[in-house]
Amino acid sequence: DQADAARRGDERVAVHDAGDRRRLARHGCRGRDRARARRGCGRGRGRVLRRRPGVVSTGVGPGAAAAVHGTAHLFLERAPALILTDRFGEADYVRLPRQRLDQPALYGAVTKGSFTLGRTDAATTLRRAIDLAMAGRQGPVHVDLPYDVMQASAPEEAFPAGPFPKRYFAPAGESAALREFAAAIQSAARPAVVAGLQVNRSGPAAEAAFVRFAERLGAPVFATMAAKGTLPEDHPLAAGTFRNVASERALLDHADAIVLVGVDPVELFSASWPYEAPVLVLDEVPCTEGPYSPALEVVADLASSLEAVTRLVTPHSGWNREDLDAYRGQRDAALRPQGAGLLPAAVIRIARERLPRDGILTVDAGQHKVLTTDLWTSTRPGGFHTSSGLGSMAVALPAALGAKLAEPQTPVVCLTGDGGFLMRAGDLETAVRERLPIVIVVFNDRALNMIKLQQDRRGFQRLGTSFAESDFAAVAAGFGFEAVRVRSEAELDAALGRAMASGRPWLIDALIEPEAYA
Known part of the structure; x- marks a missing residue:
């Protein structure tokens, strides 16, 4: 046998x-x-x-x-x-x-x-x-x-040569299609821009061209989750994350054109599109699905087409910069609940303060992901990773390992809920064996909070959403991690400081107030 x-x-x-x-x-x-x-x-x-x-x-x-x-x-x-x-x-x-x-x-x-x-x-x-x-x-x-x-045996065969295929869908330079696209932007008094994942997939030239386009136009710039940091989110024009949810209407309802650059409909959270402003699409892939119908769509190489459009548009002064500042302030205030103990928003804020600007954050699915998506200030392309299309739990830890393998010298922080961590705890062994000094922060709130909140809002019983008390620091220590439990902002800040300076794998078991998301 x-x-x-x-x-x-x-x-x-x-x-x-x-x-x-x-x-x-x-x-x-x-x-x-x-x-x-x-x-x-x-x-x-x-x-x-x-x-x-x-x-x-x-x-x-x-x-x-x-x-x-x-x-x-x-x-x-x-x-x-x-x-x-x-x-x-x-x-x-x-x-x-x-x-x-x-x-x-x-x-x-x-x-x-x-x-x-x-x-x-x-x-x-x-x-x-x-x-x-x-x-x-x-x-x-x-x-x-x-x-x-x-x-089987076979004659040795050379692998077919050649780089990955390049894609050019429009003539180089200022084609008629790009001139029409630029004219449509130019005719708007208050255009708003959304960057999507295809800008990053296209490469550094497209990312740099997008920043030049945004700064030339002078309009508010949103980014989908996968594109966070394409325009650094501490830039004066950065309006935050775009998920096609109601909170964004406070700004976008005032736009008279919405320019989607490299946006994939898989990144949107709602099947409805509430905006009356015309949608202008520039992408490397045709728009064949999604909740909006473009008024104008150009399929072109993003780097060269963005450079051409940048030359054709002039700065727009229809937006009041104070209005953009007020929108960001109101959005952030609504996401930072007050209360006793260690709150999720405080964990996100302290992690952002401790992670260098060029660092990488990975975040798992759950209620903490919703907060992190909107509160996290991403300052580089490829600096924020989550499961935006599938929205799957248990992604943050393996994504952190992948990020550290890709950029060994870059600090990597992983934010994960207790549910997602329980599904991936075995990956701690991989981090130790491969000597990957990632820093994991577990939101230990003893619950599947996103489902729990849905039960509460509909008046249902809380069923199947609570966990027994678990000491994740002890679990991590058993794998060879440096690990600590924290219960306050001061303890978390001190632990993150030690972890970031250590050059070793770390896990911080952050005891979150269970009702902090209510």
Whole structure:
């Protein structure tokens, strides 16, 4: 029996060995593929920072099934990745139902496409998969690796050369389409601008061009969660985060044009669009879905088109700068409740004060994410990461690992709820083994607060939302982390100071008032 199992093999070990010998990969040693899939989610986040596709490798059947959740996150986060799954060889696939799943069908809803590696086309197939992952709306692509193919011999084949494809959709310079787009902006007295994730996916040239465009125009600038920091959020024009929620209307109801640059509808929280002002869209991908109908849409390379539009527009003085300051002040005041004990907003404020401007923050799903999204001042592109498309729990910790792998010299802070942390506690071992000095702050409020608040607002019982008391500092210490529990702002500030200066993995178990989100 053991010989038969070895004959079929788990070819993942051969793939990992080859990758290690070529210094192409780093591996976990966790037994469960669910963990590996979630770490792949974090590695995908690191690859977004590097603007290259990540790789997730997982086993047949249960391994492939466990990786679906992480792949769904990558799909709706528009993060390019290859999802490599083992598959039985053809003879065994037909005869052996154990662990047999139709893996291309399983991944059909959460990837851009699926390929099966063949004996004679391995390099070409992988090149096609990478190009698909990087094209248009980027995302994961699935590749099945049959055992018999992975065990077969084949002539050495050079990997097809060439960089990832560049995309130019409009003529260079001031095309008629861009002149019309600029004229539409110019005709508005009070345009407002929203930056979306495609600005960052396009690269540093597009990010820099967007800042020049925003400063030239002089209009308020919002950013979606994935684009926070494209224009530093301490800039005088920065209006904060855009999620298409009611609080933003206090400013946007006064706009007479809304300019969406690289905005993906997956980033929006509401299916309704309350604004009467015309929507002007500039993106590298056509707008085929979403709650708004653009009055004008230009599909073009963002860097060159933004440079052209910047030359064609003049500064707008229709906005009163005091109005923008008042909007920001009212929004922040509403998000900072008063009360005794350690409050969530205070945790966010102190973490922002301690993390350097070039640092990276990752934040998990939950009520603390809503607060962090609006209160956190992001001062660099790629400095704020969460699950904006899928909105999944348990993303912040693996995302922090991926961010630290991508930028080893950059400080990384992870904000996670107790529920999300309980789902990812095993990743502490990865951080210690890989010597990744991330700083984790756990919002220990003993509850799933987002669901609890929904129950309260509708007059329902609180069911299934409370946790028993857990000492997360003790858990982290058992993995080799430096760890401490804090109950006050002063204790948190001191702990973060020590953690940021230590160069070691740290966990801060922040005991939050349970009713602080009410």
